[in-house]
Amino acid sequence: MFQFPVLIGDIGGTNARFALIPGPGSAFVMLAKRPTADHSDPSAAIAAALRDTASARPRTVLLAAATRVGAPVVHLTNAAWTLDAERIGRDLDIDHVVLMNDYVPVAMAIGDPAPGFSEQLGPVAPGDGGARLVLGPGTGLGAAALVPMGERFAVLPTEAGHVEFGACEAEEFSLWPLLERAHGRLTSETVLSGPGLARLYRALAMRRGAEPLRLTPAEIVGRGFAGADDLASATLGIFAQLLGRFAGDLALIFSATGGVFVAGGIAPRMIPMLADGGFRTAFERKAPFENLVRNIATVVVVDPEPGLTGLCRLVADPGRFIFDMWEWRRPGA
Numbered sequence: 001m002f003q004f005p006v007l008i009g010d011i012g013g014t015n016a017r018f019a020l021i022p023g024p025g026s027a028f029v030m031l032a033k034r035p036t037a038d039h040s041d042p043s044a045a046i047a048a049a050l051r052d053t054a055s056a057r058p059r060t061v062l063l064a065a066a067t068r069v070g071a072p073v074v075h076l077t078n079a080a081w082t083l084d085a086e087r088i089g090r091d092l093d094i095d096h097v098v099l100m101n102d103y104v105p106v107a108m109a110i111g112d113p114a115p116g117f118s119e120q121l122g123p124v125a126p127g128d129g130g131a132r133l134v135l136g137p138g139t140g141l142g143a144a145a146l147v148p149m150g151e152r153f154a155v156l157p158t159e160a161g162h163v164e165f166g167a168c169e170a171e172e173f174s175l176w177p178l179l180e181r182a183h184g185r186l187t188s189e190t191v192l193s194g195p196g197l198a199r200l201y202r203a204l205a206m207r208r209g210a211e212p213l214r215l216t217p218a219e220i221v222g223r224g225f226a227g228a229d230d231l232a233s234a235t236l237g238i239f240a241q242l243l244g245r246f247a248g249d250l251a252l253i254f255s256a257t258g259g260v261f262v263a264g265g266i267a268p269r270m271i272p273m274l275a276d277g278g279f280r281t282a283f284e285r286k287a288p289f290e291n292l293v294r295n296i297a298t299v300v301v302v303d304p305e306p307g308l309t310g311l312c313r314l315v316a317d318p319g320r321f322i323f324d325m326w327e328w329r330r331p332g333a
Contacts (some may be wrong), residue, residue: 001263001318001319002020002060002062002096002299002315002318003024003059003060004022004023004024004058004059004060005020005021005022005023005055005056005057005058005060005314006020006021006047006058006059006060006061006062006123007019007020007050007058007060007094007280008020008021008028008059008062008063008064008308008311008312008315009046009062009064010062010064010102010105010114010305010307010308010311011036011042011064011065011066011076011081011083011102012036012066012078012079012102012138012139012140013036013066013076013078013079013138013139013140014035014036014078014079014138014139014265015033015034015035015036016032016034016035016036016039016045016175016252017030017032017033017305017307017308018030018031018032018033018045018046018049019031019305019308019311019312020055020058021312021315022055022183026053026314027307027312028045028311028312029053029055030047030308031049031052031053032048032049032051034048034049034062036076036079036081036131036326037079037080041081041082042063042081042083042088043087043088043091045093046061046088047091047092048090048098050092052224056145057093057094058092058094059094059095059096060094060095060096060097060098061088061089061092061094061097061098062098062100062314062315063076063083063088063098063099063100063105064100064101064102064307064310064311065083065099065100065101065102066078066079066101066102066139066142067101067102067261068101068157068159068165069099069100069101069157069325070324070326071244072084072086072099072326072327072328074099074326077140078139078140079250080151081093082098084097085097085098085099085326085327085328086328088328089328089329089330091281095239095329095330095333096327096328096329096330096333097315097327097328098268098326098327099325099326100157100305100324100325100326101142101144101157102322103134103136103142103143103144103157103158104144104155104157104302104310104323104324104325105153105306105307105308105309105310105311105313105314106134106136106142106144106154106263106306106307106310107134107144107145107146107153107157107308107310108146108153108155108310108311108313108314108321109134109247109301109306109307109309109313110132110134110146110301110304110306111132111146111153111161111313112196113303116302116303117302117303117306118261118299118300118301118302118303119125119271119272119297119299119302119308120297120298121262121274121279121280121298121299122275122280122283122295122297122298124224124295124297125297126258126259126296126297126299127259128257128258128259128297129258130148130149130255130256130257130258131146131147131148131254131255131256131257131258132145132146132256132258132259132260132261133145133146133247133250133251133254133256133259133260133261134179134184134260134261134263135160135206135246135247135250135260135261135262135263135264136262136263136264136267136301137192137193137196137197137264137265137266137267138194138242138264138265138266139193139194139195139265140161140189140190140193140306141160141161141188141192141193141264142161142194142263142264143157143158143160143161143250144156144157144158145158145254145256147254148258149322151320152314152319152320152322153320153321153322154322154323155321155322155323156254157323157324157333158225160188160250161188161189161192161193162187162188162189162301163187163188163189163330164185164187165184165186165188165190165191165192165242165246166186168245169189169241171217172238174207175200175203175204175238176203177206178203178206178207178324179191179199179203180199180202180203181201182195188246191239191242192239192242192243192246192303193254193266194216194217194265194266195217196239197213197217197220197221197235197239197266198215198216198217198220199314200214200235200238200239200242200319201215201220201231201232203236204231204234204235204238207230208231210231212231215232217266218316220232220235220236221236221266221269221284224236224273225273227229230302236257236273237278238272238280239270240270240274240276240278241278241279241281242272242280242282243262243267243274243279243284244274244278244279244280244281244282244283244298245282245283246325247260247262247283247298247308248282248283248284248286248293248312249286251283251293251296252286252289252292254292256296257292257295257296258327259296259297259298259299260283260296260297260298260299261299261300261301262274262298262299262300262301263301263306265301267301268301268302269299271300271302274300279298280298283296283298289316
C-alpha cells in the first residue's frame with residue numbers, strides 16, 4: 001500500500017515531528033522535532049527535516065494533523081498551517097501523500113502496546129478485549145477510540161475536545177464564571193489542555209483574591225510538584241479531577257472496557273498527581289454505572305512519540321486498521 005522510503009509526520013499546534021521509515025520492517029529514524037511556528041508551511045518543514053539526511057527521497061508521506069481531517073486540504077486548529085496533500089506532493093516531488101487526524105495513529109499504537117509504552121493508574125490493568133480509548137491534553141485536547149472488528153481494528157477519531165464542559169462539584173460553581181472562554185465557549189479543551197491549565201491557575205487566583213504569576217503550563221506543573229506554590233498545586237489537583245471526569249465520560253460513551261489511555265504532553269509530567277486518587281475517583285463517579293467504570297483500566301502513555309509509533313504500526317501492517325484518510329497520488333505513480 002505504501003511505497004518506501006516513507007516519511008511520517010505528527011503535526012501538532014506547538015511542534016511538528018518527522019521521521020523516516022527506510023524499508024519494510026524497519027523502525028522509524030527520527031529526523032526532526034521543531035516548533036510548528038518555525039516554518040511557514042508543512043512543505044518547508046518537511047524539506048528542512050530532510051535536508052540533513054542521506055536517505056533516498058521519500059515516495060510516500062503520512063501526516064497526522066491536529067485538526068479534523070475531512071478533506072485533502074485542512075487547516076490546523078491551533079496553528080497557522082494549511083495542509084494541502086497535492087501541494088505537499090508537488091512541492092517535494094512525492095508520489096503519495098496521506099492526511100489523517102493526529103489521534104488516529106495514537107489509537108493504533110494502543111492496540112498492542114510494547115513494554116514501557118504506558119504506566120498504570122489505579123488498580124485495574126488493561127486486558128479486556130473491548131474497545132480502547134485514548135485522549136490527550138496538550139496544546140489542544142485530542143481523543144480517539146480503537147474498536148476491535150474481528151482480526152482488525154476500526155479507528156474512530158473525535159472532536160471531543162470541542163464539546164461543552166460544565167461545572168459539577170460545589171467548588172467548581174464559583175470557579176466557572178472566572179474562567180476565560182475560548183471562541184466564546186467553555187469546552188473540554190478550554191480547560192483540559194496546556195492553555196486550560198493556565199486558565200485554571202488564573203481563575204483560582206482570582207477566586208482567592210491573589211495576583212497570579214505569569215506562568216507557562218510547564219512552570220505550573222513544576223512549581224506545583226516542587227511544593228513551592230500552593231496555588232499551582234491546587235490547580236494540578238483540580239485539573240486531575242476534571243481530566244478523570246472527562247475520561248470517565250468518554251469511557252461510558254465508547255464502552256471502552258479495553259482501557260483508557262491518557263496521552264499528550266501534560267499527563268506524563270503529572271503521574272504522581274494522577275495516581276493520587278482524585279483522577280480515579282472522578283473517573284469512577286458515574287452512577288448508575290460505577291461498577292462498569294470501576295473495572296475499566298486507566299493508564300498514562302509515556303512513549304515520547306506515540307503518534308510516530310502508531311504511524312510505524314500502520315506502515316508495517318496497513319490492512320489491520322480501518323480508518324478515514326485523505327490522500328493525493330501523483331498521476332501514473
